[in-house]
Amino acid sequence: MKIIHVCETIIGGTGSYLSEVIPHQVERYGAENVALLIPQTHMPFVEKSILDSGARIFTFARPRRLSGSIYLSFQYLRRLQSFKPDIIHAHSSIAGVIVRSLRMFTRAPIVFCPHGWSMDMKGSRAMLRMTEVAERVLGRLPDQIVVISAHEYQRALDIGIPTSRLTLIPNGIANIVPAVAPAPWDDDRIKVLYAGRFDYQKGVDVLMRAVEGLDDRLSVRLVGDAASGNRVLPAKLPACVTEVGWLDRKGVTAQMMSCDVLVVPSRWEGFGLVAIEAMRLAKPVIASAVGGLQEIIDQGRYGYLVQPEDVQELHDRLLELDREELRAMGEIGHNRYLSKYTADRMVRQLDDLYARMLLTSLPAAAGAGTDE
Known part of the structure; x- marks a missing residue:
């Protein structure tokens, strides 16, 4: 199985999430079969566990957020051709919009993880309403949307995304604490x-x-x-x-x-x-x-x-x-x-989801090969 993770940013929660997922996937599927697409400027923020895993890392220019989205689109299409993933996993709103909007360029199953719905952000009522409409439309394009909390799941239902498109996999982290000494903090308060x-x-x-x-x-x-x-x-x-x-x-x-x-x-x-x-x-x-x-x-x-x-x-x-x-x-x-909230449970659930999606996509792929 070849998997590519597509990110418009890797700073913060998305990076922490991938630091649990990618090393596990490398161990299970091989370093040559797991890839990550991120902004070049975010390389210093990539977790050491990802770098040490040997997963392939592709980058794109991100001088500004808007122009970076254009560069991400081009690099994503390029990697579809060169890496040929079996599973595409998009993370957060901008990468999710790009990958879902370019659905016609791949037969590979697409997973989208919002890591927090954009319609939950603070903003004007009109802007949030537009965001809800966009997510409702885009919500029918990926094969599955992985939501990381029951709150995200309910918000998806609220805006009309069907349950058949949703998989709830709560976040998790490894039960092995990084080997480090407590930071000096001598204070009676x-x-x-x-x-x-x-x-x-x-x-x-x-x-x-x-x-x-x-x-x-x-x-x-x-x-x-x-x-x-x-x-x-x-x-x-x-x-x-x-x-x-x-x-x-x-x-x-x-x-x-x-x-x-x-x-x-x-x-x-x-x-x-x-x-x-x-x-x-x-x-x-x-x-x-x-x-x-x-x-x-x-x-x-x-x-x-x-x-x-x-x-x-x-x-x-x-x-x-x-x-x-x-x-x-x-x-x-x-x-x-x-x-x-352990990582073992989370990565097993994600493995199972990928396997089900590939199994479901096989008949369609086989049928496509026999078209005349």
């Missing part, structure tokens, strides 16, 4: 970690407003950088906040090992992979009640939920944090991770 992009979706600006006045109680670290949209951090950070910058997976894990709690203040979220990365380490999570985060935390049973963009509620939750309670919640969250 409660240690709060944020790990993600510094853009509007992720709500890091909400966290900055919420920690105002808590300098004596909290030590806050920000791991990440802006990857899409404008950087939303204030020019002057609160006194209790330290900006660490972008780190690789081992670096993020080291910071998580040292923190008391992870905060995920997203405005919208298809899943929220960073939350289960923390739960794997038995670290408690405070998250916005949006998208897949609500399922991960299960309405507050396995972590703390606050309303999105509610600065006062997040401030009050941070003010009330107690280390003993945090440790107890961390253990509860760890059990949740083990029961529901």
Whole structure:
């Protein structure tokens, strides 16, 4: 089986997802049979596990997002001819639009994974309505849409995508923690970690407003950088906040090992992979009640939920944090991770889906070869 993963960006959750999927697929199908198409400028963000796997990596120019989409289209068509994939797996909205719109150029089954529906983004009502219509139309073009949370599944049903096109495969991460020592973080205050992009979706600006006045109680670290949209951090950070910058997976894990709690203040979220990365380490999570985060935390049973963009509620939750309670919640969250969000389960489900799709496509392919 030859598989190509097509991405308009690999920064953030998509890259973490592929760092679990691609090494497994290389081991199962061979390095020569697994390929990844990404922007050239995103090569520094490719996870080491992907690079070490030996999977083939193709790149395209991405000087700007719009022109990058044109380059992606040309490179995608080129790789259809040179790589000849049996399965095409497109990730996130822009790559999904391109691969689905060019459906007529391949007989290979197409999988699309939104990694968060574009119609869940903040925007005008007219724009969101147009996005819903576009997704309804495009939703009938791929052979299967892999949704990573029950929230994504329900949103697809809400806009009229048929259940026959949908497969729910919740995200997962390996139960083997990267071999790394905890990051130095010597502070008597409660240690709060944020790990993600510094853009509007992720709500890091909400966290900055919420920690105002808590300098004596909290030590806050920000791991990440802006990857899409404008950087939303204030020019002057609160006194209790330290900006660490972008780190690789081992670096993020080291910071998580040292923190008391992870905060995920997203405005919208298809899943929220960073939350289960923390739960794997038995670290408690405070998250916005949006998208897949609500399922991960299960309405507050396995972590703390606050309303999105509610600065006062997040401030009050941070003010009330107690280390003993945090440790107890961390253990509860760890059990949740083990029961529901391991990578072994995720990659097996994806293997099964690919196999079913290929089996279904065989009669059509055989019939096509006999046309006169």
